[in-house]
Amino acid sequence: MRPDRTAELALLLEVAGTPKPGNVDRHRDLADLRFEHFLAGAVGARDGLEMAADGAPVGPAFEHAIEGMAEQDGGNTQFGALLVLVPLVRAARDGDVPTRSAATAVVEGTTVADAAAFYCAFDHVDVFVGDPPADMEPLDVRRGSDAIPVLEERGLTLYDVMDRSVPGDDVAREWVRGFERSFAAAKRLADAEGSILDRAAAVFLSLLAERPDTLVAARHGKDVAAEVTDRASMLHERDALEVGRPAIEEFADELVDRGINPGTTADLTAAGLFIALERETVEI
Amino acid sequence: MRPDRTAELALLLEVAGTPKPGNVDRHRDLADLRFEHFLAGAVGARDGLEMAADGAPVGPAFEHAIEGMAEQDGGNTQFGALLVLVPLVRAARDGDVPTRSAATAVVEGTTVADAAAFYCAFDHVDVFVGDPPADMEPLDVRRGSDAIPVLEERGLTLYDVMDRSVPGDDVAREWVRGFERSFAAAKRLADAEGSILDRAAAVFLSLLAERPDTLVAARHGKDVAAEVTDRASMLHERDALEVGRPAIEEFADELVDRGINPGTTADLTAAGLFIALERETVEI
Numbered sequence: 001m002r003p004d005r006t007a008e009l010a011l012l013l014e015v016a017g018t019p020k021p022g023n024v025d026r027h028r029d030l031a032d033l034r035f036e037h038f039l040a041g042a043v044g045a046r047d048g049l050e051m052a053a054d055g056a057p058v059g060p061a062f063e064h065a066i067e068g069m070a071e072q073d074g075g076n077t078q079f080g081a082l083l084v085l086v087p088l089v090r091a092a093r094d095g096d097v098p099t100r101s102a103a104t105a106v107v108e109g110t111t112v113a114d115a116a117a118f119y120c121a122f123d124h125v126d127v128f129v130g131d132p133p134a135d136m137e138p139l140d141v142r143r144g145s146d147a148i149p150v151l152e153e154r155g156l157t158l159y160d161v162m163d164r165s166v167p168g169d170d171v172a173r174e175w176v177r178g179f180e181r182s183f184a185a186a187k188r189l190a191d192a193e194g195s196i197l198d199r200a201a202a203v204f205l206s207l208l209a210e211r212p213d214t215l216v217a218a219r220h221g222k223d224v225a226a227e228v229t230d231r232a233s234m235l236h237e238r239d240a241l242e243v244g245r246p247a248i249e250e251f252a253d254e255l256v257d258r259g260i261n262p263g264t265t266a267d268l269t270a271a272g273l274f275i276a277l278e279r280e281t282v283e284i
Numbered sequence: 285m286r287p288d289r290t291a292e293l294a295l296l297l298e299v300a301g302t303p304k305p306g307n308v309d310r311h312r313d314l315a316d317l318r319f320e321h322f323l324a325g326a327v328g329a330r331d332g333l334e335m336a337a338d339g340a341p342v343g344p345a346f347e348h349a350i351e352g353m354a355e356q357d358g359g360n361t362q363f364g365a366l367l368v369l370v371p372l373v374r375a376a377r378d379g380d381v382p383t384r385s386a387a388t389a390v391v392e393g394t395t396v397a398d399a400a401a402f403y404c405a406f407d408h409v410d411v412f413v414g415d416p417p418a419d420m421e422p423l424d425v426r427r428g429s430d431a432i433p434v435l436e437e438r439g440l441t442l443y444d445v446m447d448r449s450v451p452g453d454d455v456a457r458e459w460v461r462g463f464e465r466s467f468a469a470a471k472r473l474a475d476a477e478g479s480i481l482d483r484a485a486a487v488f489l490s491l492l493a494e495r496p497d498t499l500v501a502a503r504h505g506k507d508v509a510a511e512v513t514d515r516a517s518m519l520h521e522r523d524a525l526e527v528g529r530p531a532i533e534e535f536a537d538e539l540v541d542r543g544i545n546p547g548t549t550a551d552l553t554a555a556g557l558f559i560a561l562e563r564e565t566v567e568i
Contacts, residue, residue, distance in 0.1 A: 001355070005327055012296070012323040026310055026319065035310065036480050039296040040568045043289055046330075071285070072568045197320050284324045284356045 003092035003278060004049035007085045010273035011042040011078055013284075014266060017200030019248050021208065021232065022216075022255030022262050026197065030256060037074025044068035045082055052089040058106060059114025059158055062086045063121040070125040079127050080171045080215070080267035084182060087175070088274055098278050100178040107175045110158035112151065118158050120145045129169075130218035136164055170214040170264045174271070181207065185272025190281035196273075199282065204269045205248065209233035213262035220260060228260060287376035287562060288333035291369045294557035295326040295362055297568075298550060301484030303532050305492065305516065306500075306539030306546050310481065314540060321358025328352035329366055336373040342390060343398025343442055346370045347405040354409040363411050364455045364499070364551035368466060371459070372558055382562050384462040391459045394442035396435065402442050404429045413453075414502035420448055454498040454548045458555070465491065469556025474565035480557075483566065488553045489532065493517035497546035504544060512544060 001009075015038040018025035024035055048065025052058065065082045091102040122144040132140050138150040139161070151161075165172035174182055185203050192199035209232040212225035235251060238244035255261070276282040285293075299322040302309035308319055332349025336342065349366045375386040406428040416424050422434045423445070435445075449456035458466055469487050476483040493516040496509035519535060522528035539545070560566040 001328070005330060009324060009327045012327070013320060016319060016323060034479060034481075035300060036297060036568050039300060040293060043293045043296070044285070046289060074568075195318060195320065197318075284320050284358075 001277075002050075002053055003089045003098075003274075004046070004053035006092075006277045007049045007089050007274050008042050008046055009284075010085065010270050010277060011045065011081060012039065013196055013200055013273050014081065014270035015039075015042075017197045017204060017269065019245075019252035020201055020204045020266065020269075021248065021252040022228070022258075022260045023204075023266050025201075025252070028252065028256055030259075030261070033074045033077070037072050038077045040072035041069040041074070041077035044071045045078060048082070049086070049089055052086045053093050055090070055093060057114055057117075058087050058090055058110050059117030061090070063117040063124075066121040067124045076125050076127050078267075078270070079121075079125065080264055081270040083171050084174050084179070084267055084271040085274055088179065088182070088271060092278050098275055100180070100183055104178045107159050107162070112155060112157055114158035115151050115156055115161050116145075116148045118161065119143070119147050119151060128215065128219060133164075139164075168214055168218060170211065171267050174268070179271065181211075181268050182271035183275060185268055186275035186279065186281070189272050189276040190279075196282055196284055200269055200273060201248075203272060204265055205232055205236050207268055208262050208265045209236040213265045215263040216260055224260065228255065228262065285561075286334075286337055287373045287382075287558075288330070288337035290376075290561045291333045291373050291558050292326050292330055293568075294369065294554050294561060295329065295365060296323065297480055297484055297557050298365065298554040299323075299326075301481045301488060301553065303529075303536035304485055304488045304550065304553075305532065305536040306512070306544045307488075307550050309485075309536070312536065312540055314543075314545070317358045317361070321356050322361045324356035325353040325358070325361035328355045329362060332366070333370070333373055336370045337377050339374070339377060341398055341401075342371050342374055342394050343401030345374070347401040347408075350405040351408045360409050360411050362551075362554070363405075363409065364548055365554040367455050368458050368463070368551055368555040369558055372463065372466070372555060376562050382559055384464070384467055388462045391443050391446070396439060396441055398442035399435050399440055399445050400429075400432045402445065403427070403431050403435065412499065412503060417448075423448075452498055452502060454495065455551055458552070463555065465494075465552050466555035467559060469552055470559035470563065470565070473556050473560040474563075480566055480568050484553055484557060485532075487556060488549055489516055489520050491552050492546050492549045493520040497549045499547040500544055508544065512539065512546065 016026045018027045045065040045068050047068055048061050051064055052061035069078055087103055087106040088098050090106045092098040122141050129141055139147050162172040162175040188203045189199050192202050212229045217225035235244050235248050300310045302311045329349040329352050331352055332345050335348055336345035353362055371390040372382050372387055374390045376382040406425050413425055423431050446456040446459040472487045473483050476486050496513045500512055501509035519528050519532050
């Protein structure tokens with residue numbers, strides 16, 4: 001399967017994996033963000049992912065994926081997941097198995113034009129982000145394409161933008177740390193047991209147990225993010241989906257009720273699914 | 285959205301619709317046929333659907349869709365759905381809204397070569413079909429590509445093959461009756477209430493209540509198919525997903541337990557979803 005197809009499938013498997021505490025999954029919807037929005041978002045992202053597989057630059061491919069993803073009424077479904085998937089797809093084109101070094105070469109090769117396209121992507125959909133540091137204020141992504149002149153003046157590539165976003169954004173962290181957690185997630189998916197959807201849920205929990213989710217931290221503060229990680233960690237230790245499954249289901253419902261959605265952790269789960277499928281270390 | 289994209293989304297929405305008594309849905313798996321197999325089947329069918337949207341003949345486009353669909357371990361997931369979707373996609377290319385007459389023109393224009401490709405599709409995946417009538421025995425689809433010489437000798441087009449399959453196959457019936465029930469399903473989807481997944485489930489039940497499912501009849505006999513339709517009809521009358529939802533959920537579980545899968549009804553639901561999405565009479 002071409003890597004753009006695999007990436008679309010990874011998005012579908014990610015949202016279907018259950019229980020994924022706090023997020024839309026096979027058995028849970030949020031009030032205004034439902035399962036079908038993720039299905040439509042994944043199909044909508046196809047053309048942008050295909051551009052990346054055909055060798056288009058990361059920024060325009062990403063922007064096009066977001067434009068297509070946003071053609072449904074749920075709003076932002078897979079922005080972060082696509083930001084990590086697009087360079088991975090680009091690294092896997094020509095039939096190469098994706099590697100950390102190839103993905104790093106892709107992101108390090110991004111340009112100012114890629115950064116401009118990234119800012120344009122924010123014109124297509126509302127994405128929740130926290131306030132930037134003071135010196136980055138003119139480059140607040142919420143400005144969308146209005147920020148492009150400053151971006152060009154400062155000569156920042158998309159890699160530079162990600163580098164400056166790292167504290168507080170674990171998708172950006174993947175870009176500058178060689179997709180460390182994405183590849184770790186892929187390994188865990190391969191080592192896990194059960195169906196691919198069970199594995200996706202187990203690996204989601206393991207990622208959530210490991211580091212506070214940066215979207216939760218931005219939305220609800222560091223204390224809430226830390227609490228969620230502590231709870232996930234306890235549940236993960238209790239052998240996760242074997243003996244602890246009812247407790248995880250309860251935790252999932254509680255987080256949905258509280259409106260706490262660990263979206264970054266879902267993004268990394270999707271990236272891990274992509275890598276594992278490309279490496280054929282998991283099967284469907 | 286290009287019609288092949290819409291068709292893929294229709295396949296995803298169909299399997300996600302719940303409760304769909306007897307079938308894999310958002311909340312139910314069968315023993316060896318699970319939700320993720322349908323997700324992978326829909327993504328795998330992409331290239332064949334794209335061929336149809338680009339104007340390829342129906343037979344080769346269908347065969348290619350099946351070949352891709354079959355690249356997962358669940359076996360047949362969407363054979364019937366693709367058999368009804370491929371001509372609809374072909375009829376909707378060039379941005380035309382799909383109509384019954386355009387779809388009929390497509391199927392009536394099929395050739396012996398289309399029929400040969402259709403038989404080749406059976407080489408890629410095991411499909412449950414009943415025994416053919418005696419004069420069609422050399423053309424039993426289970427012979428796959430081995431039947432092609434007889435097919436060519438008799439000069440049968442794919443439309444002719446469908447025409448001869450009609451008693452006992454309600455997908456074939458769509459081909460020769462101007463996609464009557466597919467378009468009726470689309471209208472019901474537009475008129476229904478609730479989310480698109482709720483509508484898909486309600487329309488599935490209405491189709492099941494209307495005519496015995498031909499896959500159920502082939503597998504379990506006419507009496508079982510009639511019983512299922514009678515039960516669906518009673519539940520449908522009880523205002524379906526409003527007051528009767530728990531009873532429908534119970535019926536869904538019972539049919540799964542008994543191994544009774546109204547697959548043809550699901551195929552028509554997918555076709556209805558495609559038409560309604562193309563006509564923009566439903567939204568996501």
